[in-house]
Amino acid sequence: MTGFSWFSALAYGDTGWGDEFVRGALFTLSISVCSYCLGIVLGLFGATAKLSRSRPARAMATFYxxxxxxxxxxxxxxxxxxxxTSALRDLVVGLGLARDFQVNGFVAACLSLGVVQGAYSTEVFRGAIIAVGKEQVEAATALGLSRRQTWRLVVFxxxxxxxxxxxxxxxxxVLKESSLISVVGFSELLLTAKMAGGAENRYLFFFSAVAFAYLGLSVVSSHLFDLVERQTGRHERGHG
Amino acid sequence: MDTEFYTVLFWKLAEGVKITLLLLVICGLLGNLLAVPLAFARISRHAWLRKPVHGFILFFRGTPVLVQLYLIYYGLGEVLSQMPTVRYSPMWPYLRSAFGYAVLALTLNTAAYCAEIWRGALQGLPRGQTEAALSLGLHPRQLNRLVLMPQAFRNALPALAGQNILLLKATSLVSTITIFEVMAAANLVRSQTFRVYESLLGAALVYVILTVVLTIGFSAIEHRIGRPYRR
Known part of the structure; x- marks a missing residue:
């Protein structure tokens, strides 16, 4: 191929793939953020179910x-x-809200990744709740706090x-798993690279570019989490 | 009950299981074996050895498996196909098949993750073990082989088991590069019969069974090597 240069290939605009990649990266990030949040919500429910006294709730959470x-x-x-997608369509059509209804690919993607994340978050929260310790709950109960107050003010x-x-x-x-959404045809970062690689016949270049984009996102976010951990840990260390 | 459909589904999945198991065994063995030297290189005193291995591990742990798979299958495949000596060599039919690329990608991925597990286990051992072994006159190589590695292996085993189960799950991704394993078998039946749930749940059942077998196998090993240390 003549006239191929790395700069023009990633240029922003009609000639290069830069704008497609920025859009893909934004999709990757927004899918990841949405499914992460959904996962946290599901995880909180899952962890409380796993630690609850009700046997069916425990069984369901364990199965999940x-x-x-x-x-x-x-x-x-x-x-x-x-x-x-089919359940939501049936629901909308069944309720008579619309005659035909196509579920947004973005929503379905977030839902599916979020359910997977929820299971992992359940285990993280369960471990964290157990690590808080029974004596904290006992102390709170002794001070006359209700169960809800104990959860909101002490355990949580x-x-x-x-x-x-x-x-x-x-x-x-979740950042890495969001790449799986490309398989169902949602053009996030990876599918964009695949399309670009196919169109330009430069798979190695575009997949390397995307690999380093993921690597950059991973490295930056792990530094951010370290920062958050140190910030929130400050006052706890002071007392310890 | 539609027996004809379920018979077809069963035989297609059985065909897929063979490839899934083949991939699991090959990549599991190669990846776990490669992980040990990588872990030692990662904690080596020599920067020329430590730094590249650190970069390798960072890359494979920081990018999605699917990206690694595409990078190796499409990217490396593209490079090889552009080299005339390779393109027209008698080896080309083998180099063109997706299976080799899948093995390479999953092996390197497993090696990177397992090396990090081994590193943690090796660095977690008390310093006194090394000092005692050296004061007994053991050669540094004997120290690694006789003292550090057996203890690190025992500590690393639960995490290694988890990583090998992740490898089993990662083999499902090679369906995207035209390899006919369980996931691809389910997708084939799904697209031919439009029975989405039966096909996918059938494949899910296969993975659950394989996971259970792997879990039982690993806890048997754990039990076996932990025996001398129990009272």
């Missing part, structure tokens, strides 16, 4: 985390992707700090 850890993410994503803040390293790891996991 075991299934997600034993089955490949790609398979789960396909499964959730197809079932959530302490648990959050203990969960930060685990949550940092999960962010790195």
């Amino acid at each position: 985390t075991t299934a997600v850890r034993a089955v490949p993410e790609l398979l789960l994503i396909l499964l959730i992707y197809y079932s959530s 803040p302490q648990m959050l700090h203990k969960a930060i390293p685990g949550l940092g790891n999960l962010w790195l996991v």
Whole structure:
């Protein structure tokens, strides 16, 4: 191929792939952020279910985390992707809200990655809650706090700090797992690279570029999490 | 119950399981073996050895497996196809097949993650072990082989088991580069029959069974090598 240069290939605009890559990176980041948040919410529910006194809640949460850890993410994503799109469509059409309804690929992607993340977050939060210690709950009860107050004022803040390293790891996991969404045809960073590589016949160049983009995102975010951990740990160390 | 459909699904999945297991065994063995020298290089005193290995591990742990797979299959494949000596060599039919690239990518990925596990286990050993071994007159090589590695292995085993289960799950990604393993088998049945849930859940069941077998196998090893240390 003549006239191929690295600068023009990644140029911003009609001639290069720069703008497509920026869009892809933004999609990757927004899918990751949305599924991460969904995962945290599911994880909080999952952890409380796992530690609850109700046997069915415990069983359901255990089934959830075991299934997600034993089955490949790609398979789960396909499964959730197809079932959530058809279930939501059936729901909307069934309720008579619309005659035909296509579920947004972005929503389905976040939903499927978020469900997978939720299982991992469940384990992180469960560990963090256990690490807070029974005596804290006993002290709070002795002081006359209600169960809700104990959770909100005593367990939750302490648990959050203990969960930060685990949550940092999960962010790195979701950032990388978001690449699986390319398989269902959502043009985030990886699929953009595949299309660019195919069009320009330069797979090595475009996939290397994308690999370093992921690497940069991983390195930057792991530094950010270290910073957050040190910031939130400050007052705790002072007392210790 | 539609027996014909389930028979087809079963045989397709059985065909896929063979490739999944082949990949798992090859990449698992090669990756775990490669991880040990990498871990020693990673904690070596020599910067020329430590730094490149650190970069390798950082790269493979910091990028998605799917990207690594594409980079090696499409990227390396492209480079090889542009070299006339390779392109027209009798080896080309083998070099063109996706299986070799998949083995390479998954092996390097597993090696990078397992090397980091080994590093943690080696650095977690008490300093007194090294000092005692050296004062007994052991050669540094004997120190590694007889004192450090067996203890590190025992500490690393649960994490290594987890990593090998992740390898099993990562083999599902090679379906995207045209290899017919369990995931690809499920996708084939799904697209031919439009029965999404049965095909995908069938594959999920296969992975659950394989995960259970791996878990049992690893805890048996853990039990076996932990025996002399229990009272």
